[in-house]
Structure formats: C-alpha cells, structure tokens
Amino acid sequence: MDDTATRRAFLIGATSLAGGLITVLPVSDARATPETMQAAIKKVIASAPLRKGKVTLHLPPLVENGNSVAMDVAVESPMTADNHVRAIHVFNEKNPQPNVVSIRLGPPAGQAKIATRVRLADSQRIMAIAEMSDGTFWSDEVDVIVTIAACLEDPV
Amino acid sequence: MARALINVPPKAKKGEIITIKTLISHEMETGYRHDNVGKPIPRNIITQFVCTYNGLEVFRADLYPAIAANPFITFNTVATATGTFEFKWTGDNGFAQTETANITVE
Numbered sequence: 382m383d384d385t386a387t388r389r390a391f392l393i394g395a396t397s398l399a400g401g402l403i404t405v406l407p408v409s410d411a412r413a414t415p416e417t418m419q420a421a422i423k424k425v426i427a428s429a430p431l432r433k434g435k436v437t438l439h440l441p442p443l444v445e446n447g448n449s450v451a452m453d454v455a456v457e458s459p460m461t462a463d464n465h466v467r468a469i470h471v472f473n474e475k476n477p478q479p480n481v482v483s484i485r486l487g488p489p490a491g492q493a494k495i496a497t498r499v500r501l502a503d504s505q506r507i508m509a510i511a512e513m514s515d516g517t518f519w520s521d522e523v524d525v526i527v528t529i530a531a532c533l534e535d536p537v
Numbered sequence: 538m539a540r541a542l543i544n545v546p547p548k549a550k551k552g553e554i555i556t557i558k559t560l561i562s563h564e565m566e567t568g569y570r571h572d573n574v575g576k577p578i579p580r581n582i583i584t585q586f587v588c589t590y591n592g593l594e595v596f597r598a599d600l601y602p603a604i605a606a607n608p609f610i611t612f613n614t615v616a617t618a619t620g621t622f623e624f625k626w627t628g629d630n631g632f633a634q635t636e637t638a639n640i641t642v643e
Contacts, residue, residue: 449605476603477569484612485597489590491554491615497598498605500567531605 421479447531500531549616567602583628
C-alpha cells in the first residue's frame with residue numbers, strides 16, 4: 382500500500398465516520414406527530430366515525446409568521462334545540478401538543494362560527510372536528526406552510 | 538389586571554345573531570421555550586374562557602399553548618333579552634379576570 386492509497390482510505394474512513402455521527406444525532410424535540418394527533422382525536426370521538434363535510438376550517442395557506450395565525454371555523458347547522466353543534470375541536474400535527482382549542486357551544490350561539498389566532502410550529506395539517514347534538518362527528522382539514530415557526534424558538 | 542377589549546353591539550333586535558369579539562392581553566407562555574441561560578420558561582397560559590349571557594352559559598373555550606399571545610376569540614350568540622354578558626378568563630398561576638358588557642335588545 383503506497384502513501385496516497387493510505388491517505389485516500391483514511392479520508393474515506395473519516396468522512397463515513399463523520400456521516401455516521403451526523404445520522405446518530407437524533408432530533409429529540411418533544412413534538413406532536415400525526416400519530417399523537419390521531420390519539421388526541423380518538424380521545425374526543427372515541428369509536429364514532431369521523432365524516433368529512435359540514436365544517437369549514439379557514440387558515441391562510443402560506444403563513445409568514447407562525448406566532449399568530451388567524452383561524453376561523455364555521456359549521457353548517459340550524460343551531461336549534463334538537464339539531465345543533467355541541468363542540469368544535471381543533472387539532473394539529475406538529476406543534477408540541479396536538480390540541481389547539483376546544484370549544485363548547487349550543488343553541489344560544491345562533492350560528493356555529495368562531496375565530497381566533499393560533500401558533501403553528503411547522504408546516505403541517507390542521508384539523509377541525511365538530512360534534513353535533515345527534516352524536517355525529519364532522520371534520521375539515523387544511524394544509525398550511527409556515528416560514529417562521531412558533532412555540533419552540535427562544536426569546537431574543 | 539390584564540387589559541381586555543370586548544366588542545359587543547350596544548343594541549340589537551330580538552332574535553338577531555350578534556358577533557362578540559374579545560381580546561385579552563396575556564403572553565400565553567407555552568412552556569416549551571428556554572431563557573438565555575438555557576433554563577426552561579414555565580408554562581403560563583390562559584386555560585379557559587367562558588361567556589355567560591344573563592347568567593346562562595353561551596360559550597366556553599379550553600385554550601392550549603397553541604393559542605397565540607393576547608388570545609383573541611370571536612363567536613356568535615342570539616340576542617334574546619336586554620342584559621349583561623359576563624366574560625371570564627382563568628389560567629395558570631391563579632390568573633382570573635372577569636369583564637362585563639351590556640346590551641339593549643329591542
């Protein structure tokens with residue numbers, strides 16, 4: 382084995398070692414995942430089927446700053462004593478916690494429509510679920526792209 | 538005492554659906570951030586908001602750290618009678634604040 386070969390072998394060895402080191406460093410953020418979101422949803426709906434429709438979740442598709450994102454949820458319902466929206470729950474995939482907000486309302490609301498501002502830690506899918514007075518669950522989901530994330534950054 | 542802004546229409550017709558907007562100044566510290574020496578900053582958020590209309594609960598929200606600072610919430614209700622709305626925010630570290638607004642229903 383001549384000098385160059387040894388040097389080449391050493392370099393190859395060194396690069397693969399460095400590569401190995403990079404891959405073993407885990408990203409150990411305590412974050413919600415699509416699975417934890419599903420678990421949080423299961424807690425709310427139990428074994429009831431989740432159907433699409435009736436709910437309109439609105440968020441801007443492209444968010445510049447995840448610290449404050451306008452969100453509104455509207456649910457189609459006559460809001461009468463025997464046919465109304467009992468609750469609206471909003472979930473996310475990638476914030477540290479899967480829950481965003483849980484709202485209880487009833488016939489006095491007149492119209493099931495709410496708005497608030499949320500934090501988004503990453504580009505992700507947001508889901509709104511409405512619980513009706515007849516026990517059915519309806520949902521809507523929106524994909525959002527976030528350029529500046531919230532929640533995990535440290536104060537300057 | 539946190540500053541709260543509440544927008545309730547002063548007058549409404551009976552049976553009309555009115556929109557109520559509320560905003561309260563609160564940092565809503567998530568509990569997931571660290572200070573400049575790496576120490577975690579403890580969570581400090583508003584966890585619940587309740588609105589009652591002449592004593593009857595019309596709206597309730599459970600808030601999580603995913604709600605932005607200075608929680609802003611809008612919702613609707615049917616104007617049924619002249620009276621008072623009471624808004625109550627409660628949260629971590631014993632945070633509690635109550636505000637009221639009046640409405641005249643014709």
